[in-house]
Amino acid sequence: MGKTALITGVTGQDGSYLAELLLSKDYTVHGIVRRSSSFNTERIDHIYQDPQEAHRSLVLHHADLADGVALVNLLREVRPDEIYNLGAQSHVRVSFDAPMYTGDVTGLGALRLLEAVRASGIGARVYQASSSEMFGATPPPQHEGTPFHPRSPYACAKVFGYWATVNYREAYGMYAVNGILFNHESPRRGETFVTRKITRAVARIKAGLQQRLYLGNLDAVRDWGYAPEYVDAMWRMLQRDEPEDYVVATGRAATVRQFLDTAFAHADLDPAEHVRYDPKYERPSEVDALIGDASKAHDLLGWQPRVRVEELARLMVDADMQQVADQLAGAAVRIDR
Structure with a gap:
């Protein structure tokens, strides 16, 4: 019997690649989709509308990281083995124009999901999508022990989500990890990035x-990698015996x-x-240079960037x-x- 995973942000770049990866590993994948008057599932339509077997293993649910009660109810219904929190207002420049919304969804949304996992008692392993933007003004190379100095409302919200994940791991013994991913791109990247x-x-x-x-x-200066490779690192983090946080990056600057x-x-x-x-x-406020040191991911996860x-x-x-x-x-x- 395959595992069950829940992905927030399943319609985004990373969510769509992660869904493909997990389906290839015989997972049943549940994705959270925000209710909208227009369709926004184009990145996963090739999976969901597949006339063969694959689409039966991908189930979409209308929910929102702003609604903690709905998250608890959904977790009790789905009972996933693994949860990947990729949902966020993730555009750095937009976060200056909508700081309260960004803080609510990107920061408090992570806390609501962690609390929903605790309250539902399902014992799932949780991946939190943290960001290299948290390092901000701290000079590179940046690794797991580098101090954070966020330079945007988005980065501040991600720092909150990061420490909430660490806190729930330490306070409640939850298997919860942070993937501190540096910039990762693909043809599915949003057109405003x-x-x-x-x-x-x-x-x-x-x-x-x-x-x-x-x-x-x-x-x-940024450290750019290929999104399909980075979602593989996410999955590897949840397969380890002990929960730890990891930087995922190429180590190359451009x-x-x-x-x-x-x-x-x-x-x-x-x-x-x-x-x-x-x-x-x-x-x-600009972030001048982000260059990651992913030595820990190389050594413990066996992960290497190729593109x-x-x-x-x-x-x-x-x-x-x-x-x-x-x-x-x-x-x-x-x-x-």
Whole structure:
């Protein structure tokens, strides 16, 4: 009999890749979806609408990290072996515009889920999606013992969720872990995040659908990895005998400008002709450099990153160019009709 997992944020980038991974390991996967007047399941539709067996092992539930009672009821109904809390307001720049909402969902939401696990008495193992943004102004390289210095409401909320997870582990003996993941991207990344914003713009410029790309700070240094590899690290954390916290990163640094240049070069485009600076994309307080030391994950989880930032930029451009081509072909068919 396979295990049962519950994923909050199942419709996001990480949630969709994690659902695929767990289904491949014969899990029954339950996902939490926020109620909306529009469909937002496109990242998991290829699983959920599969006419074969796989879709029977993926069950979606309407719930919200803002509703602790609903979380308790759902946990008692599903009784998962593993819980992956990936749900959040996860856009750093947006968190400055919506700090209270970000704090409620990203910070208190983690606490509500932990309390729901405790109150329901189900004994599930819990993964909390922590973030490299928690390190903020602390110089790199950053590892599990590096002090936090958050520089955004999002990062502050993640620090709260991190320590709530540690507290419930120590106070109640819960198997609860923090995965401190550095930036990880893919073709499923949201279109407002800088990497996807760049690769999508490259595809649209190449197709003649867009002329300009407006960005903020191009000198910020980040440690970029490939999302499908990072969800594998999440799963590995919950398979250990003892709960511990882990940094997940490549250890390689690249600026936004370097990612930009790689993406444009892959499409034979000159960024100087198309990229313009717009101060509205600057953060009120910037995080200059995030570079992770994932030695602990390498040693204890046997986890290693394989896709590097240059390959990541190219594969994202290829995927966005294919998406634009498919959209143009679909539009041509509709016109012919």
